[in-house]
Amino acid sequence: MRVGIVDCGTNTVRLLIADVAAGGVITDVVRVLRFVRLGQGVDATHRFHPDALVRTFVALDEYATLIARHGPLDGLRFLATSAARDATNRDEFFQGVEQRLHVVPEVISGMEEARLSFGGALAGGPVPAGHVLVMDIGGGSTELILGDETGAVIAAQSFDMGSVRLRERILHRDPPTPSQITGARRYVARMLDDGSIDLTTLRDVTLIGVAGTNTSLSGMNLGLTTYDAGRVHNSSLTPDQISRLAQWLLATPVAVVRAKYPFLEPMRAEVICAGALICDEVTRRVGRTMLVRETDILDGAAMLLATALVAQR
Secondary structure (H helix, E strand, C coil): CEEEEEEECCCEEEEEEEEECCCCCEEEEEEEEEECCCCCCHHHHCCCCHHHHHHHHHHHHHHHHHHHHHCCCCEEEEEECHHHHHCCCHHHHHHHHHHHHCCCCEECCHHHHHHHHHHHHHCCCCCCCCEEEEEEECCCCEEEEEEECCCCEEEEEEECCCHHHHHHHCCCCCCCCHHHHHHHHHHHHHHHHCCCCCHHHCCCCEEEEECHHHHHHHHHHCCCCCCCHHHHCCEEECHHHHHHHHHHHHHCCHHHHHHHCCCCCHHHHCCHHHHHHHHHHHHHHHCCCEEECCCCHHHHHHHHHHHHHHHHC
C-alpha cells in the first residue's frame, strides 16, 4: 500500500511517500524536506506572514509534482502542527494547500502530534524492554512522550516552546546575550518542571530524540560536513555532549556555525541554538544517553493511515 504524508511545521514542510507492507514495514519512496519558516512571526502576530505563505506554497507545488510522479496513492494526509494551531488567518493557508494537493489539511493537536511521533520513533528499530521517552523538538512546540517498547503510551505532553518560538521570543541576538540565555533556560525549566512527566524520576528509560534539532545535533557531534542520514540514524548523544554543543552554539554567531557545519540549512542554523538549549534542559533532567532516530511523525502517520485504509477494505 502506497501512502503519502505531508508534515507542515513551524520551520519545515516535509513529504514522505512510502510503501507500507503488512506488519507495518515502511519502505521510503520519497522523503524530502524544505525549509519554509511558515511560523515566521506567528508567535508575536498570530498570523501567517505573506512571505512565509509564498515560500510554503512553492514547496507544495514541488510536492504536488512528486505525488503525481509516484502515484497513484492509496491515501494522503496533510498534517499541520504548531504554527497552524496559532494562526488566525489559517483559512488562506488551507485554501492554498487544497488547491495544490487536493487534500483537506488537518490541524492536529499537540497530543496527537506526540503520539504519532512516538510511533514513528519506535519504527526506527527495536528498543530494550521497559520505559521509552521520545523527545520531538519542533519549531513551535516540543513533545515529550512516555511509553514502552510495545508502543503503548503512558503519558504525553506538548509544550509551547520550540526552536523558532524560543529564538524569536527570547534569544534575539546573534549570538544571544548571557541574560537572554539565562531567561530562556528559566522559561524552558519552568515549563518542564511544571509538566505532567517528572523527568528526574525516570529510571532505566530509553531516551529517543527525533526531528531536526536532535538529528542536526547528532550530525554536528559526528563532525559531518555533508549530512548523512545513515550515520545519524541510531547514533547516540550523551548529556555532556549535548551540553557542550548547546553552550558552543549559544556563544557562536550563526555565520561561524554554518561555516563549521555546512550541512545546516540557513533556517536551521538560525535557530539550532534554541533547539539545543531545549534538548540540553531535557537531557540534564533525564540523565540518559539519547538515541537519535530519523524516523518520526511522518513514519507514525504513514503506519496509522495504512492501518486505517486496510480496515476500510
